[in-house]
Amino acid sequence: MIILPAIDIYEGKAVRLYKGDYAQMTVYSDRPEEVGAEFARCGAEWVHIVDLEGARSGETPNLSVITGIIETCGLKAEVGGGIRSMGVIEKYLNAGVSRVVLGTAAVKDPELLKEAVNRFGEHVAVGVDIKNNYVSIKGWTEESSFTAMDFCGQLQDIGVSTIVCTDISRDGAMKGANLDLYRKMNSSLKLNIVASGGVSSEDDVLALKEAGMYGAIIGKAYYTGAVDLKKILEEQ
Numbered sequence: 001m002i003i004l005p006a007i008d009i010y011e012g013k014a015v016r017l018y019k020g021d022y023a024q025m026t027v028y029s030d031r032p033e034e035v036g037a038e039f040a041r042c043g044a045e046w047v048h049i050v051d052l053e054g055a056r057s058g059e060t061p062n063l064s065v066i067t068g069i070i071e072t073c074g075l076k077a078e079v080g081g082g083i084r085s086m087g088v089i090e091k092y093l094n095a096g097v098s099r100v101v102l103g104t105a106a107v108k109d110p111e112l113l114k115e116a117v118n119r120f121g122e123h124v125a126v127g128v129d130i131k132n133n134y135v136s137i138k139g140w141t142e143e144s145s146f147t148a149m150d151f152c153g154q155l156q157d158i159g160v161s162t163i164v165c166t167d168i169s170r171d172g173a174m175k176g177a178n179l180d181l182y183r184k185m186n187s188s189l190k191l192n193i194v195a196s197g198g199v200s201s202e203d204d205v206l207a208l209k210e211a212g213m214y215g216a217i218i219g220k221a222y223y224t225g226a227v228d229l230k231k232i233l234e235e236q
């Protein structure tokens with residue numbers, strides 16, 4: 001299982017939200033590139049980056065910050081937040097991003113998703129952000145009409161290989177990962193599933209690995225010191 005420590009960007013800073021609420025934001029660093037460098041020193045191979053402003057606007061306001069992180073840490077980067085056009089996809093991939101994560105666009109514009117998957121294959125993933133069993137969009141500010149499992153089935157049919165699945169109710173809450181959800185998805189789908197939201201201990205990481213997850217994102221637990229990233233990476 002791959003471990004993806006996370007950097008959420010807002011106004012050029014590394015921050016974390018509580019359950020996706022922009023009004024409940026904690027700033028952890030004014031130098032996100034230094035956070036990425038520390039991930040590399042701990043032995044990470046990947047970094048998960050979200051442009052929180054882009055998630056709401058559909059633009060790339062933090063592109064220079066993201067490229068700075070990649071250049072500084074040298075890690076493979078998975079980037080999401082506001083990726084809703086082929087132009088933005090190409091901009092990120094040309095900037096050295098290894099994998100882009102489509103969220104709102106995958107729900108609202110399936111033709112774009114199909115084209116992106118056809119052109120870029122495994123370099124395109126989809127974020128499946130779940131609230132009350134439905135997929136949320138636009139930076140988690142709106143609920144779509146798709147249930148999580150129905151939506152994932154459609155993604156599988158399109159040819160998507162990887163999804164980043166977040167239980168919004170667990171994100172930033174330090175209440176543990178939703179193992180029941182991930183086990184159900186892993187047994188029903190032929191997708192690489194990256195678990196996100198609520199990972200708050202080394203036991204969570206081990207449980208996700210035993211559940212057969214492709215990857216796990218570690219966010220707040222790293223910043224608060226609840227998990228030892230170096231130790232977890234050494235154990236993978």
